[in-house]
Amino acid sequence: MSRVFDFIIEYKEYATLALLCVLSFFLIGNSDAPEIRSLRSFFVGVVGYAQSSAAWIPNPVEERNENKALHELNLELAAEVGRLRQAAAENERLRAMLGFKQQTNFRVLATDVVGKTITEARNIFTLNTGSKDSVAVDMPVITDAGLVGRVISVSDHFALVQIILNRDFRAAALIARNRIEGVVAWDNGELARLRYIPKSSIVLEGDIVVTSQSSNLFPPNVPIGTVAEVSDEPNSLFKRISVKPSVDFQSVEHVFVVLSSSNEERKELELAYKQKADAVLKGKGK
Secondary structure: OHHHHHHHHHOHHHHHHHHHHHHHHHHHHOOOOHHHHHHHHHHHHHHHHHHHHOOOOOOHHHHHHHHHHHHHHHHHHHHHHHHHHHHHHHHHHHHHHHHHHHHOOOOEEEEEEEEEEOOOOEEEEEEOOOHHHOOOOOOEEEOOOOEEEEEEEEOOOOEEEEEEEEOOOEEEEEEOOOOOEEEEEEOOOOOEEEEOOEOOOOOOOOOEEEEOOOOOOOOOOOEEEEEEEEEEOOOOOEEEEEEEEOOOOOOOOEEEEEOOOOOHHHHHHHHHHHHHHHHHHHHHHO
8 A cells, every 4th residue: 555655746746637537527527618518529520530430440358259159049940950950850760650550561669779779699689668568579560660579588677679680580482583592591780681592583673572471470561672783602402691671679668559450360280280290200119
């Protein structure tokens, strides 16, 4: 504080001049005399003209604040665009599923994929429906694109699905163009293999592979995939046929569980015949 007083005493002339200027401006600002009003208007005009003339000079503080506001607005708009695109994609998927459900000839239950593994030997999906929703073991699982797999385990509210990309998966299948039948199994990676097709059969890349009516598990004519590569299997009577699945297992989020597919009467008849044949063979063995 003493330094301030010392400074004022040392420069008392300048301090007095500054005080008198401030007092003068105060008196001018509060005076209603015509001369003072004219002078005040003149100075206001001068200040306004000076400000307008200097408007082109960049203001770093104002530009920084404006850039910050624009950056925040850009982030908000980008987030909104992302939400709109996600909603549009979700709406398109749901519309496709609704159309498929209306067109299909068998009873299905729409459900969500809430868990998945697609990088292991026994890849599975987890669905958020279970026995409380009438889901049971061996029920097929499909999408509007094609076959996903089959239910292998259920709890009250969840189900596990063995997908095509699983080493234990098998499905009776055929080539839609010429109705040649075989069996689809996983071929490691992202492809499946159509087995037991004779070398004499004509199979072309791009041929559609669908489920066969020979299957007692899957409904017939459900797309499985397209033939990606055809070659002759060395030292074998069959071709080596790689199949690219119709379903994109990386991105699938919604599926249908086919609630009624297998024919129990047919299953019991075939099982009874097999047991009888096994008994005959066992009796001959004795």
